[in-house]
Each structure stands twice: as C-alpha cells, then as structure tokens.
Amino acid sequence: MKLTGAQILMKMLKEEGVDTIFGYPGGAVIDIYDELSRTDFRHILVRHEQGAAHAADGYARASGKVGVCLVTSGPGATNAVTGIASAYIDSIPIVIITGQVPTHLIGNDAFQEVDIVGITRPCTKHNYLVSKIEDLGRIIREAFYIARSGRPGPVLIDIPKDVARGMLAFKVPKEEIRLKSYNPTYQPNMKQLQKVIKLIEKAESPMIFAGGGIILSGAAKELTEFARTTQIPVTASLMGLGGFPGSDPLWMGMLGMHGTYRANMATSVCDLMIAIGVRFDDRVTGKTDAFASQAKIVHVDIDPTSIRKNVPVSIPVVGDCKITLNALNELLKEADLSELAENRGKWLKQIQDWKRAAKLKYQHSDKVIKPQYVIEKLYELTKGEAIITTEVGQNQIWAAQYYHFDKPNHFITSGGLGVMGFGLPAAIGAQAACPDKLVVDVAGDGSIQMNIQEMATAIQHRLPVKVVILNNRYLGMVRQWQELFYDKRYSHTSMEFAPDFVKLAEAYGALGLRATKPEEVESVLREGLFSDRTVIMDFKVEPEESVYPMVPAGAPITEMLL
Amino acid sequence: MNEEKHVLSIMVDNQPGVLSRIAGLFSGRGYNIESLCVAETMDSVVSRLTIVTKANLPLIEQIKKQINKLINVIKVHELTGSDYVEREMALIKVNAKPEHKAEILRIVDIFRGKIVDVGTEHYTIEVTGTDGKLKALLSLLKPIGIKEIARTGAIAMFREGK
Ligand SMILES: Cc1cc2nc3c(=O)[nH]c(=O)nc-3n(C[C@H](O)[C@H](O)[C@H](O)COP(=O)(O)OP(=O)(O)OC[C@H]3O[C@@H](n4cnc5c(N)ncnc54)[C@H](O)[C@@H]3O)c2cc1C
Ligand SMILES: Cc1ncc(C[n+]2csc(CCOP(=O)(O)OP(=O)(O)O)c2C)c(N)n1
Numbered sequence: 001m002k003l004t005g006a007q008i009l010m011k012m013l014k015e016e017g018v019d020t021i022f023g024y025p026g027g028a029v030i031d032i033y034d035e036l037s038r039t040d041f042r043h044i045l046v047r048h049e050q051g052a053a054h055a056a057d058g059y060a061r062a063s064g065k066v067g068v069c070l071v072t073s074g075p076g077a078t079n080a081v082t083g084i085a086s087a088y089i090d091s092i093p094i095v096i097i098t099g100q101v102p103t104h105l106i107g108n109d110a111f112q113e114v115d116i117v118g119i120t121r122p123c124t125k126h127n128y129l130v131s132k133i134e135d136l137g138r139i140i141r142e143a144f145y146i147a148r149s150g151r152p153g154p155v156l157i158d159i160p161k162d163v164a165r166g167m168l169a170f171k172v173p174k175e176e177i178r179l180k181s182y183n184p185t186y187q188p189n190m191k192q193l194q195k196v197i198k199l200i201e202k203a204e205s206p207m208i209f210a211g212g213g214i215i216l217s218g219a220a221k222e223l224t225e226f227a228r229t230t231q232i233p234v235t236a237s238l239m240g241l242g243g244f245p246g247s248d249p250l251w252m253g254m255l256g257m258h259g260t261y262r263a264n265m266a267t268s269v270c271d272l273m274i275a276i277g278v279r280f281d282d283r284v285t286g287k288t289d290a291f292a293s294q295a296k297i298v299h300v301d302i303d304p305t306s307i308r309k310n311v312p313v314s315i316p317v318v319g320d321c322k323i324t325l326n327a328l329n330e331l332l333k334e335a336d337l338s339e340l341a342e343n344r345g346k347w348l349k350q351i352q353d354w355k356r357a358a359k360l361k362y363q364h365s366d367k368v369i370k371p372q373y374v375i376e377k378l379y380e381l382t383k384g385e386a387i388i389t390t391e392v393g394q395n396q397i398w399a400a401q402y403y404h405f406d407k408p409n410h411f412i413t414s415g416g417l418g419v420m421g422f423g424l425p426a427a428i429g430a431q432a433a434c435p436d437k438l439v440v441d442v443a444g445d446g447s448i449q450m451n452i453q454e455m456a457t458a459i460q461h462r463l464p465v466k467v468v469i470l471n472n473r474y475l476g477m478v479r480q481w482q483e484l485f486y487d488k489r490y491s492h493t494s495m496e497f498a499p500d501f502v503k504l505a506e507a508y509g510a511l512g513l514r515a516t517k518p519e520e521v522e523s524v525l526r527e528g529l530f531s532d533r534t535v536i537m538d539f540k541v542e543p544e545e546s547v548y549p550m551v552p553a554g555a556p557i558t559e560m561l562l
Numbered sequence: 563m564n565e566e567k568h569v570l571s572i573m574v575d576n577q578p579g580v581l582s583r584i585a586g587l588f589s590g591r592g593y594n595i596e597s598l599c600v601a602e603t604m605d606s607v608v609s610r611l612t613i614v615t616k617a618n619l620p621l622i623e624q625i626k627k628q629i630n631k632l633i634n635v636i637k638v639h640e641l642t643g644s645d646y647v648e649r650e651m652a653l654i655k656v657n658a659k660p661e662h663k664a665e666i667l668r669i670v671d672i673f674r675g676k677i678v679d680v681g682t683e684h685y686t687i688e689v690t691g692t693d694g695k696l697k698a699l700l701s702l703l704k705p706i707g708i709k710e711i712a713r714t715g716a717i718a719m720f721r722e723g724k
Contacts (some may be wrong), residue, residue: 121582180636309624
C-alpha cells in the first residue's frame with residue numbers, strides 16, 4: 001500500500017507501542033499534524049517545546065516506556081534542546097521528532113532552518129536526518145531501539161517536509177534490528193562476579209552505592225534482596241532514590257554534596273564499595289582523591305565509559321544492573337555467609353552511631369514555615385505514595401532528603417543538567433503516564449516561573465498535577481552559596497518581584513492556595529493534594545533557610561557543613 | 563602520568579556526519595587530535611579513520627571507550643604497542659637557488675622522495691614515511707628554506723603475522 005511519510009511515521013509509532021505524544025505544531029510538521037488528526041494518539045499540546053521534551057522525560061521515567069515528542073523545525077527544535085540535553089545526561093529514553101525544511105532547501109538558510117542534527121549531536125545518544133522516505137521506517141525502529149536499549153538516552157529524528165509529504169509503497173519492517181556498530185553488553189562476566197562474592201565474604205565494612213542504573217533497569221527488587229542477604233548498608237545518588245526502600249534499616253540516605261552524615265562518613269572509611277549503575281558525578285565524589293580512598297571499588301555499569309572515568313575501580317563489571325544482581329543473588333546462595341551477622345555488627349553499629357550523632361535536622365519554628373516541614377507533611381499526607389517531580393535548587397534537595405522514597409520511578413528530577421523549569425512539565429508527563437497517581441511538583445518560586453506556561457497544558461488536558469511552591473523569594477540555592485562563600489553578597493538573587501501565585505493559578509483555571517503560617521501548612525496540603533483539580537500551593541517559607549549538610553564544591557565529602 | 567602518542571584505527575559507517583561525530587567528541591571532551599585521516603575501505607559502506615592523539619593511559623582508555631560508544635563506530639583498534647606500519651605523505655616546497663639544487667636532490671634521493679614540481683626558484687618534493695622520517699627530512703631542508711608544507715597525517719595498519 002502507498003503511504004505518505006507522515007502515515008509511515010504514525011504507523012511506526014503505533015508499532016512501537018506509543019500512545020502519547022507531547023508536541024507543538026508548525027510549518028515543517030503541518031503534514032504530520034494533519035495525519036495525526038486522523039489517528040487516536042493522545043496528543044498533549046504543550047505551551048513551549050522545552051515543556052514537550054521534559055514532559056516526554058517525565059512520562060518515560062514514570063512509565064518505563066520511551067517518551068515521544070514532536071516539534072517543528074528551527075525555533076521549535078531549538079526550544080526542545082534543553083530538554084534533550086537533560087534527558088541525555090540523565091540517560092532517559094525519549095524520541096524527539098523534529099520537522100525540517102524540504103531536502104532541496106537544506107543548507108540554504110531557508111525559513112526556520114537550523115541544523116538540529118548538528119546542534120544535538122553532543123546531547124543525543126544518536127540522531128538522524130531522514131534524507132529519503134525509503135529510510136524512514138527503518139530509522140524510526142532503530143531510534144526507539146537505541147533509545148531504550150543499553151544505556152538509555154534521547155534519539156532525535158529530523159524529518160524534512162518533503163519526506164513527510166512523499167509517497168512510498170510501505171511494509172512495516174519486521175526483521176530483528178541488527179546494528180553491527182551497536183551491541184550493548186547485558187550479561188556480566190561471571191569470573192568478575194565470583195571475585196565480587198569473595199570480596200563480600202571478607203569485607204568488614206562494605207557498602208552499596210546505588211544509582212540511576214537501578215531505576216533504569218528495574219532492579220530495585222533485586223538490589224533489595226542483595227543488600228538484605230549480605231547485610232550491606234545502602235546509599236544512593238540523587239538519581240538512585242527509590243531504588244532501595246527509604247524505610248529499610250540498611251538505608252543510609254543519599255550521599256554527596258547534600259548527603260547524610262552517615263552516608264558520607266561510611267563512604268570515606270568503608271573497605272568495599274559496590275557501586276551499581278552510577279557514574280561518580282562530582283556532586284557525589286567531591287574531591288576524588290579522598291573519595292572511598294580506603295575501599296576496593298566494584299563498579300557495575302552497562303556503559304564502559306562510566307567505569308574508571310572519574311575514580312579508580314578494582315573490579316569493573318560491564319553489564320545490566322538487574323541481570324548482574326540476579327546473578328550475584330544466585331551466587332550468594334553458595335557463598336559462605338555464616339559469620340555475617342557477627343562480622344557486620346560493629347560496622348552497622350558504627351553507622352547507627354553516626355546517624356545519632358548527626359541526623360538530618362532543621363530548626364523548627366512556630367512563627368514561620370520551614371520548607372523542610374512542608375516536605376515532611378507532604379510525605380506524611382501522601383504516605384510516601386506520590387510521584388514527586390522537582391524543580392532545581394533547594395526545593396529539589398529538600399524533596400530528596402525529607403521525602404523517603406520507598407519505590408522506584410517515584411522521584412523524577414533533573415539531576416545531571418539541573419534544569420530549572422523541569423518539574424512542572426515532567427509532572428505533566430508523569431501524570432499522563434499514571435492517571436491514577438498523585439503527582440506533585442516540588443518547586444521553588446524561581447524555577448516555577450521558567451515553565452509556568454505549562455499550567456495551561458495541565459488544565460487543557462485535565463492533568464491534575466499539584467505544584468507545591470516553597471516560596472522563599474530568593475533563587476535560594478544560589479543565595480545559599482552567596483551566603484556561605486561570598487560574604488552574603490546577594491547579587492541578583494532576590495525574587496521579590498513575582499506574581500501572586502494564587503491569582504496566577506486562578507487565571508489559568510487552576511485552584512490556588514496559600515499558607516503563610518506553620519499551622520496552615522497541613523490544611524492547605526490536605527485541600528490541595530486531595531482536590532481533583534490542577535493546583536498551585538504557595539507556601540511562604542523562611543527566606544534564608546539553607547540546605548544542610550553541605551560539602552563545599554571540590555572538598556572531600558567528609559567536610560560537611562552540618 | 564605521562565602523555566604519549568597513540569595511533570588509533572577506527573572503522574566507521576561510511577555516512578554523512580560520522581566524521582563530525584568523532585571530531586565533535588574530541589573537541590567536546592577536550593581530547594587532542596594530532597592528525598586525522600579518513601577514506602573509504604574496500605567495503606564501500608565502511609570508512610577507516612586513523613587518528614593520532616596524545617594521552618596518558620587512563621585517558622586513552624576513556625577515549626577508546628567513548629569512540630566505541632558512538633553508534634556509527636564499528637571497531638576501534640589501538641595500533642600503538644603492537645606491530646604496525648605507519649606512513650604519512652608530505653609535499654614540501656623548498657627554495658631552490660642554483661647553489662642548493664644539487665644538495666636538495668641528494669637529500670631527496672637519500673629519503674627516497676620525488677621531485678613532483680620544478681620552477682626556476684623552487685622544487686616541490688613528495689615523500690612518504692613515518693613521522694620520524696618526515697621530521698628528519700624537514701630538519702635537513704629547513705636551513706635551505708622551506709616555503710610551504712602539506713602533510714596528510716598518518717595512516718596505519720597492523721602487520722600481518724609472518
Ligand atoms: C542542585 C543539585 C545538587 C545535587 N546534589 C547531589 C548530591 O548531593 N548527591 C547526589 O548523589 N547527586 C546530587 N545531584 C545530582 C548529580 O548531579 C547527578 O545527577 C547524580 O549524582 C548522578 O547519579 P548517578 O551516578 O546515579 O548517575 P545517572 O546519571 O543516573 O546515570 C546512571 C548510570 O547507570 C548506568 N546505567 C544505565 N542503565 C543501566 C543498566 N541497565 N544497567 C547498568 N547500568 C546502567 C549509566 O551508564 C550511568 O553510568 C545534584 C544535582 C543538582 C542539580
Ligand atoms: C535554567 C537554569 N538557570 C540557572 C540555574 C542556576 N540555578 C541553580 S539553583 C538556582 C536557584 C533556584 O531558585 P528557586 O527555583 O527559587 O529554588 P530554591 O533554590 O529557592 O528552592 C539557580 C538560579 C539552573 N540550574 N537552571
């Protein structure tokens with residue numbers, strides 16, 4: 001049957017199991033949009049293309065499926081770039097379809113032409129310019145395959161207008177995808193795993209450092225079994241939160257710049273670190289020479305470039321987290337763990353002592369709302385069941401510290417790029433993926449203004465996301481650095497000029513609520529969270545509250561300001 | 563740790579944009595490129611890139627892994643450290659005053675070069691060899707007066723077991 005390029009695209013998206021597309025139309029994709037109107041895809045019309053990319057990201061993380069966005073050429077494509085770069089550094093599988101000017105105009109500075117393949121080369125896992133319609137079907141399949149397999153990531157497909165309008169006798173390709181130049185390693189080397197078991201048997205003070213790879217490979221259950229069997233305490237990166245139950249006694253909290261005292265102390269003295277699906281970001285390691293300097297490091301990662309990039313590793317294991325943990329759990333059945341309880345006693349007690357010595361804490365107040373208190377209440381009222389997205393800054397870290405994630409795929413944050421404006425569109429994406437879940441964007445008053453236009457998207461598509469603004473009238477995280485390291489010179493970090501967020505919510509057709517006193521926090525949360533509408537809750541919090549612990553950038557992570 | 567020269571031979575899909583992916587990887591991550599050569603292989607869908615870079619050991623490992631990670635890269639070989647042949651071609655335009663002509667011809671002969679263009683005041687020499695050989699030739703020609711140099715950058719291959 002003869003199909004147009006646009007029809008081939010629709011057919012292939014169906015084949016890939018896509019049901020939702022986040023997008024924004026324009027001249028170069030008008031043919032694709034015309035075809036879209038004859039399909040039953042759920043199209044979510046964002047209000048800015050950055051929102052489309054973040055929403056696809058949020059959708060992917062909440063659902064475990066590939067997120068899809070569709071934008072026009074030129075400004076549509078460049079607007080999406082921040083979202084693509086964020087998904088890239090966080091290894092999130094999304095496919096971005098961009099329109100392009102007709103092939104005969106490419107290179108002529110045509111209207112709304114940009115070389116988006118060139119622009120996104122360093123921030124996509126792979127990208128394609130479809131130069132002829134014959135390639136379209138194959139490219140779409142490859143794109144989805146590459147996005148979701150191995151170390152996941154964004155893949156961009158640039159479709160010129162004449163390709164979308166062209167005609168081809170088309171049959172859906174069915175044969176297995178084989179790319180001779182791309183073949184991720186899922187199966188770990190068993191010899192390496194035997195060595196890991198030996199180390200576990202001997203270790204006196206071991207710890208597990210879990211990361212985003214656990215979430216991406218769906219290995220939370222396997223990790224939990226592994227840690228409990230071996231009685232090894234667990235920390236996680238910001239991206240790994242929820243990969244191990246936050247309520248488990250072996251849980252030490254997050255590590256790194258804003259990590260807990262016990263997680264950072266344990267890191268500095270442990271004799272064995274089993275790092276799984278992490279990339280040893282500088283926000284985690286601080287000064288690398290001092291990081292886990294007493295330890296043999298085992299590093300499991302599907303991407304060989306993550307291994308030995310930032311820290312030396314004793315036992316590298318290239319493989320998938322889930323498959324590797326399953327294999328380790330099998331091997332453990334044969335291992336000699338008889339003296340485990342005895343051996344671990346001292347180490348686990350040491351960790352308890354650290355915990356007692358310096359718990360996560362803040363100065364309570366009955367006069368002014370403490371942001372940490374809002375998150376604690378949020379946790380209580382949602383029983384830890386909500387999907388939490390965040391903006392970037394203090395709000396993000398307080399959410400990470402005070403919302404104790406028990407399950408994977410419930411914490412959605414822009415970790416690597418740290419994009420202010422991520423949280424609201426990501427919440428929209430997560431809500432689209434999980435209609436029955438409570439989805440909350442924990443926001444700062446600065447960040448929320450970066451993609452506030454997506455309120456209209458939420459209202460139009462009846463996505464009842466809840467925005468909790470920790471409104472400190474500052475670009476808080478930057479203000480905190482200025483306070484601590486720049487003698488309180490608050491250069492351009494005041495956000496005193498801001499809209500009335502309650503009225504703004506109402507202007508969009510959402511529910512707006514405000515709390516200015518601690519005693520109002522719970523009632524506002526109750527009303528907002530359990531409403532079936534889209535809601536903005538504006539919490540006027542202590543303006544100069546800071547995030548602790550904090551390790552100054554580049555210092556050893558034991559040098560914590562508590 | 564010591565930075566050393568490494569010769570990488572990289573098989574890639576012969577497609578538009580692949581070279582810029584590799585060049586972009588090097589510039590984006592701050593890796594150094596001493597020279598880069600690219601052309602089609604016997605298989606018309608595959609190209610071979612030869613890159614000479616300088617790096618310490620952990621870095622060269624990372625460079626190889628990063629290149630391998632690119633979807634269009636089929637295989638990365640490091641030639642340094644094993645038995646391989648390396649050649650580079652240079653065109654060298656030298657001043658050829660009458661009193662120097664004989665000497666230039668003698669040098670070219672020793673280096674098994676060729677004169678490929680002759681003028682009243684210049685010779686253009688074609689020569690191939692390793693980086694070391696070209697450097698030696700250049701240092702001999704320098705006092706005579708080099709007007710212009712064009713070098714291809716190295717190409718290289720493993721030696722076949724005897
Ligand atoms: C303001 C701010 C403050 C921050 N402070 C902190 C902090 O205090 N502590 C902290 O931890 N982070 C912090 N971050 C986040 C930090 O920047 C990084 O995003 C984060 O540490 C990276 O987490 P990760 O190492 O788990 O890697 P990710 O970015 O999640 O990468 C995942 C890793 O797993 C691998 N992988 C993927 N899939 C698989 C698979 N199937 N099998 C095996 N491996 C796989 C990938 O190759 C990669 O190496 C902060 C961010 C911001 C914006
Ligand atoms: C797009 C973007 N621009 C700038 C920054 C730098 N930055 C990091 S945190 C921060 C302050 C965020 O302020 P706010 O959203 O009010 O959150 P708070 O820290 O007060 O909770 C800024 C400006 C960033 N991360 N992203």
